[in-house]
Amino acid sequence: MKLDLTIIFNEKTMLLLVKAYGWTLAITVMALVIGIIIGTILAIFMVLPKTNIVNKVLNSFANIYLAVVRGTPLLVQLMIISFVIFADVIFFNRTVSPYLIATIGFGINSGAYVAEIMRGGILSVDKGQMEAGRSLGLGYGQTMKSIILPQSAKNILPSLGNEAIALIKETSVALVIGVSEFFTTIKSIVNTSYNVVTPYLFAAIIYLVTVMAMTALLKKFEKRLRKSDGK
Amino acid sequence: MENNEKVLISTRNLVKIFDVVKVLDNIDIDILDGEKVVIIGPSGSGKSTFLRCLNLLEIPTSGLVEFKGEPLFKCYSNFVKEEIKQAKKQARKLSKSSSEKSEYQKQIAEMKKQYKEQLAEEKVFRKKMELNLNTHRQKMGMVFQQFNLFPHRTVLQNITLAPIKLKLATEEEANNKARELLKRVGLLDKQDSYPGQLSGGQKQRIAIVRALAMNPSVMLFDEPTSALDPEMVGEVLDLIKDVAEGGMTMVIVTHEMGFAKEVGTRILFMDEGKIAAQGTPDEIFNNPTHPRLVEFLSKVL
Ligand SMILES: Nc1ncnc2c1ncn2[C@@H]1O[C@H](COP(=O)(O)OP(=O)(O)OP(=O)(O)O)[C@@H](O)[C@H]1O
Ligand SMILES: [Mg+2]
Numbered sequence: 001m002k003l004d005l006t007i008i009f010n011e012k013t014m015l016l017l018v019k020a021y022g023w024t025l026a027i028t029v030m031a032l033v034i035g036i037i038i039g040t041i042l043a044i045f046m047v048l049p050k051t052n053i054v055n056k057v058l059n060s061f062a063n064i065y066l067a068v069v070r071g072t073p074l075l076v077q078l079m080i081i082s083f084v085i086f087a088d089v090i091f092f093n094r095t096v097s098p099y100l101i102a103t104i105g106f107g108i109n110s111g112a113y114v115a116e117i118m119r120g121g122i123l124s125v126d127k128g129q130m131e132a133g134r135s136l137g138l139g140y141g142q143t144m145k146s147i148i149l150p151q152s153a154k155n156i157l158p159s160l161g162n163e164a165i166a167l168i169k170e171t172s173v174a175l176v177i178g179v180s181e182f183f184t185t186i187k188s189i190v191n192t193s194y195n196v197v198t199p200y201l202f203a204a205i206i207y208l209v210t211v212m213a214m215t216a217l218l219k220k221f222e223k224r225l226r227k228s229d230g231k
Numbered sequence: 232m233e234n235n236e237k238v239l240i241s242t243r244n245l246v247k248i249f250d251v252v253k254v255l256d257n258i259d260i261d262i263l264d265g266e267k268v269v270i271i272g273p274s275g276s277g278k279s280t281f282l283r284c285l286n287l288l289e290i291p292t293s294g295l296v297e298f299k300g301e302p303l304f305k306c307y308s309n310f311v312k313e314e315i316k317q318a319k320k321q322a323r324k325l326s327k328s329s330s331e332k333s334e335y336q337k338q339i340a341e342m343k344k345q346y347k348e349q350l351a352e353e354k355v356f357r358k359k360m361e362l363n364l365n366t367h368r369q370k371m372g373m374v375f376q377q378f379n380l381f382p383h384r385t386v387l388q389n390i391t392l393a394p395i396k397l398k399l400a401t402e403e404e405a406n407n408k409a410r411e412l413l414k415r416v417g418l419l420d421k422q423d424s425y426p427g428q429l430s431g432g433q434k435q436r437i438a439i440v441r442a443l444a445m446n447p448s449v450m451l452f453d454e455p456t457s458a459l460d461p462e463m464v465g466e467v468l469d470l471i472k473d474v475a476e477g478g479m480t481m482v483i484v485t486h487e488m489g490f491a492k493e494v495g496t497r498i499l500f501m502d503e504g505k506i507a508a509q510g511t512p513d514e515i516f517n518n519p520t521h522p523r524l525v526e527f528l529s530k531v532l
Contacts, residue, residue, distance in 0.1 A: 051290075126377075126379070128375060128377050128379040129379060129381065131288050131373075131375070131379065132373075132375065132379035132380075132381070133393075134288065134365075134368065135286060135288060135368055135371070135372075135373035135442075136368070136369065136392075136393035136441070136442075136445060137365045137366065137367075137368040137369030137370075137393060137397060137445065138365070138393055138396060138397065139365050142396060146392065146396060147381055147392075150383050151381075151382065151383050
């Protein structure tokens with residue numbers, strides 16, 4: 001089988017691929033945002049001092065969430081969200097778009113992984129920081145928000161980058177609920193052109209370039225956060 | 232005499248138990264407005280724990296902590312619980328039919344009732360205190376051995392963060408006050424530096440300024456010079472002396488005996504969770520009587 005660039009670089013296919021690539025990026029970014037929000041909340045639930053019943057309940061909730069989400073396949077989660085939870089949901093006379101469902105699904109899934117990253121980040125901050133904040137009269141939440149979380153941010157950035165990279169490649173799983181993103185489009189080109197090498201090679205290059213761009217962006221961001229270290 | 236001396240902080244029956252070890256053993260103390268109380272004692276005697284119980288960074292096991300006449304912590308239920316345990320143990324030793332036993336059981340029932348009432352009362356108290364505690368802590372400045380400056384904020388931001396977040400001052404007011412204090416300690420040129428760029432002595436002086444910026448009624452110091460290189464101890468002690476001369480009430484844990492003698496108006500010697508001896512610097516350092524104190528002083532002087 002040989003390289004045949006025309007099956008990729010024609011107007012119709014390119015249009016399809018650009019759109020699909022756009023979806024991949026959009027789903028990844030949105031899911032990551034949802035994941036970071038959920039993950040941060042869960043991480044705080046996990047590090048709350050277990051001094052009262054409310055904190056203990058929140059702590060257990062976070063632990064159960066992590067166990068369920070990390071213990072079951074992503075594919076199954078997407079199917080359940082799509083075919084069970086959102087199956088009969090009608091929104092403005094229409095069923096919910098699989099793209100939205102995929103975004104929510106990936107977000108929920110990512111939340112569990114981000115939670116562990118965040119928890120590690122929070123624990124990496126010296127406990128004297130919380131004490132200093134509290135001794136100045138700041139509340140627990142206030143100290144968390146303006147003292148602990150900003151400091152953990154630069155510690156977790158590399159792991160968060162990993163999560164983003166994994167997510168961008170994982171989005172192809174969403175095919176099962178009818179989402180056509182970048183990789184599923186590539187696969188359909190393989191199926192219609194009977195050429196395996198060209199589309200996959202093209203996909204590999206695109207993924208590589210995307211991940212490299214993300215890495216560069218991350219590095220820049222990290223450098224800005226590290227400026228305050230005086231190092 | 233006691234009428235014109237205002238009690239700022241007081242503790243009654245203050246107990247702290249870690250696991251099974253009684254680190255603080257029934258401490259009663261009144262700290263008066265303007266006093267400079269210096270706490271000395273061997274390592275592990277509970278000095279830090281005591282200091283941290285005063286602003287509730289450490290939650291005591293039982294007892295009372297008052298600040299400006301208002302209770303910050305009040306818990307006797309654990310104390311009653313312990314008594315019930317003891318009484319039950321005693322009762323078990325007695326034979327079933329003895330009248331003493333029924334007497335004990337009556338007593339235990341009474342204590343259990345008391346325990347329940349205490350518990351309910353304390354629950355209400357804790358709910359209310361949760362909110363007040365942050366307000367009271369604003370007025371109790373604390374300086375740590377490890378400085379605990381916020382590394383992600385500039386020196387100026389370190390000082391102004393709490394006043395601004397707590398809406399005690401506008402950003403401009405807070406900045407002006409911070410600069411004024413920085414000028415006083417000779418560190419104005421460091422206002423835009425990050426803590427990572429400062430020496431230990433500079434860091435600790437900033438930490439003291441950060442606490443002062445809250446206009447506290449009392450300052451708590453936990454071994455403020457123990458993490459410093461010897462050549463930087465002086466500048467920090469000088470600043471603390473300066474603040475002391477300004478009339479600030481202080482509670483200082485330190486191993487610097489010369490400094491304790493010079494600044495302290497009252498010295499507490501802690502040993503095994505108790506205040507084993509207390510008095511004026513002259514009484515403690517020049518005429519010690521308590522044998523453990525004599526032993527301690529012979530080691531450190
Ligand atoms: N969080 C904790 N958990 C368990 N035990 C603790 C804890 N904090 C302190 N302790 C114990 O309580 C005792 C008193 O500790 P504390 O730090 O108050 O002593 P200290 O007088 O300040 O000693 P040093 O001069 O070494 O600072 C020690 O035996 C210590 O091991
Ligand atoms: Mg100590």
